Amino acid sequence: MLRKLGTVSGLTLASRILGFLRDIVLAATLGAGPVADAFMLAFRLPNHFRAILAEGAFNAAFLPTWAAVDARGGDSTRLGAQVLGWLMLANLALLALALGATGWVLAVLAPGLSPGDPTWPLTVTLTRITFPYLLCMSLVAFLSALLNGRDRFAAAAAAPILLNLFMIGALLIAERFPSTAHAAAWGVMASGIAQVVALGLAAWRAGIALPRPRLGLSGDTRLFFRRLGPAILTSGALQVAILADTIIATFLPAGSLSHLYYADRLYQLPVGLIGVALGTVILPDIGRRAGTGDETGMRRVLDRALVICLAVGLPVAVLMAFTGDWAMEILFVRGAFDPQAAQASAAILAAYAVGLVPALALRSLVAGFHGRGDTRTPLRLLAIATTLNIALKIALAPSLGAVGLALATSAGITLYAALLFVTGRRRGHLTGPPPAQGAILLATAAFAALGVVGFRDAIHQPLSAAWPVAGPILALCAVAGAVLALHALATLAALRLARGRGGR
Template sequence: MLRRLSVIGGWTLVSRLFGFLRDLVMASVLGAGPLADAFLIAFRLPNHFRAIVAEGAFNAAFVPTYAATLERDGEARARAFRSQMLSWLMLVNLVLLALALLATGWLVFLLAPGLGTGEEGVRALAIDLTRITFPYLLCMSVVTLMSGVLNAERKFAAAAAAPILLNLAMIAAFFSVQWFPDAAHAAAWGTLAGGVLQVILLTAAVARAGLGFSLPLPRRDGEVALFFKRLGPALLTAGVVQVAVFADTILASFLPTGALAHLAYADRLYQLPLGVIGIALGTAVLPEIGRDAGVGAEDKARGVMDRALRICLMVGLPIGLAMAFLGEDAIRVLFQRGAFDAAATAGSAAVLAAYAVALPAALAIRTLVAAFNGRGDMTTPLKALAGATVVNVALKALLSAEHGAAGLAMGTSAGVWIYAVTLYVLCRTRGYVSPFALADKVLVPAAAVTMALVLWGMPDLLAPVEDVLLLLPALAAGLVWLALAAALSFGAYAVVLGGGLLVVRRLARSRR
């Protein structure tokens, strides 16, 4: 698991670093004003549909079905199944694209009804940009299928590395902004170019792996019928997830200009550990659960879950604390320049702190859902998610009126915790996971408390080096301060946790 996690997480980390570079350039060029709001709407629309039609629902239904087919029936049957899936994806996406291009204005209105009420021309710009970015959905649907095939074959690198191309394409577009009407149009065309480049990369990867595709007439029989049977609940689950995301966008469109940008820049930092650890773990665990449960190896499947959840607990708590305490400093160092001012930093930091509260639960969700999806159970996560989403959306509407974009993030965190705890209780009831060891229940919180105390006293701890930092350029000084703060706080966490685990192991050996 650690080897696979290192491959997926390593490439994801590289991608997220390029994503930070992209956002540094985007923050400087677009800032947090009307151009940024218009582009972010155009960027979110295809990604909302992508999360429903492609990654969210498709992966949940396809990967376990494909892995079991490959294990049970061999490569020829698996090739026929994946080729049918390509035909269906192309058909569905072409219909969606035609509808979206005909009704772009309505889509923008549904996603952001308050957009442009205070700024002339913002809605028209968002509609124009959406017509450029929406074909990105077709590209990413093909990428998702090919990534699922490669992941089921235990080939993770190409799929994890593909998003790097999106970031590079958008960076190149920002540096070529003089060739476009404005920076928002540059970002939109960069998005589409990034989707095309990812399709090319994944096509080369599946060809190199000898995993060919054909394009037959779509049929509904055999594994395809089983896929569609599982797809229905998976679509509803992905749709419910997007209800909460839509609620963010809709409510933020009524907030003062910049709220959408505050959410986006905070989410960039929040998504870093989610991608490197949470999504990477879920990606690695899903095909393994599908294989093990498919042949009745429940003990093996439970062991996979136990290891994954332990990683989420031990990593999620310290990273969440670091985001809560150091988030404003990180956003200031990374983004505050050009059109991104101190007010944008403060707004984004408040959102990040609210998100950070739920980071351990957010890391675990993909793994917990995989425990059910890997066994072909798409309905249980849907029921758990529906209840969590009701609370999520209600709190967003209640808290955003007083706390703005940070209130939206508070509602998100509450919903994430409810969803994760519900899934974990159901997993324990059904025997999908083992209880956490007593050492984990005691030592991890103790180490987290120690880290929180160190972070709280960080200004005093680093006071002796302040004079030295003043000699450095502002960006270098900020990066050094953050590096020292991270080293001290994570070091304190590691010392307490590692020392405690060492003592526990020695005591266990002495009793033997």
């Protein structure tokens, strides 16, 4: 598991580093004003639908089904061809609606904007440019599932790197476009095509026969659709909570959506490196073991994943809460992104940090159900958590602004993870890490955070005032060293705890 996690996390880290470079360029060129909000909205809308149709629901329903059919020697090729046919049909219908009625889609999904808003025409144009990205990502999700089902994780994990490279390249030649926002939007669209080509070549090199799309309903395909319905509702509920941030932020002061975006970028770094990567690795593993009835193996896989989430998540969460302002200033304060925008984003990041450990564990906890073909239980539990999440967003946003949205997100995620953990443990899906280990790791994280804060106040700030170039360089080196040290300690702890779990 750790070897596979290292592959996915390493490539995800490379993608996130390029993503930060992309966001540095975005912050310097677009800042956090109305034009930036127009692009963020056009970028987020297809990503909301992608998370529902392409990645979240599709992977939850298709990958375990395909892995189980393939493990028992069934006709996985026919299943893939029929699922691909229906996937493309659904995406083409949604794309036609989005391109033909863009104004209506924006009126529903971003009611804080109106046709009388100065940025309305720009938002409509940018949305029409970026929305076809959804079709590309659906094909990427299908190809990724085929590769992951054969334990080939590298190509799918590396695909997002192309998004960052294409966006950076487009921003560097922004003078050739009507505006910088247009350049970023076209970079998104071009990257989608490149990712489809890259994953198709990876599947061909892996010897995976790419099926021709067909509209059929075999027994396995019907099973996929029975699992897909609850999975769509589950992913949809998650995206409703995220989309609520977008909708409510359109009623907040200008720049709120951009502040949320930059805070989310830092928050999603550990979520992507650990939480999403672990879920990606263990889902096909649990699916194959479910096909052969290996309950002990499935339980051991999930226990080890949760230990890793705990070992890495606690120290990182404390660091995010204590040093977010510093990280924002180092990464983004330049050009149109000023110190006030950095402070606003850092406050949001601290609110996100409250729910980081549950956020890391979510994908693994859900995989414990989805890998067994159970897509209904996560939906039922998520409905409870989403109700709390949305209610808190509505209650907190008027007084706390974007920080209230982030706090509500953390509360909803924590409740969802707790419900999944308790239900999974009651059903025998997992045993869970012992509480004593969590207390030790929390104390270690607190001391590490105090050390970083002391370094920032005693060394970094005075040195930055005396020599502006040296301060950021030294700070980046210190942060990199601290992250590497924490990662090494957490990995060693995870290995020791995993061995202990595996021997019981």
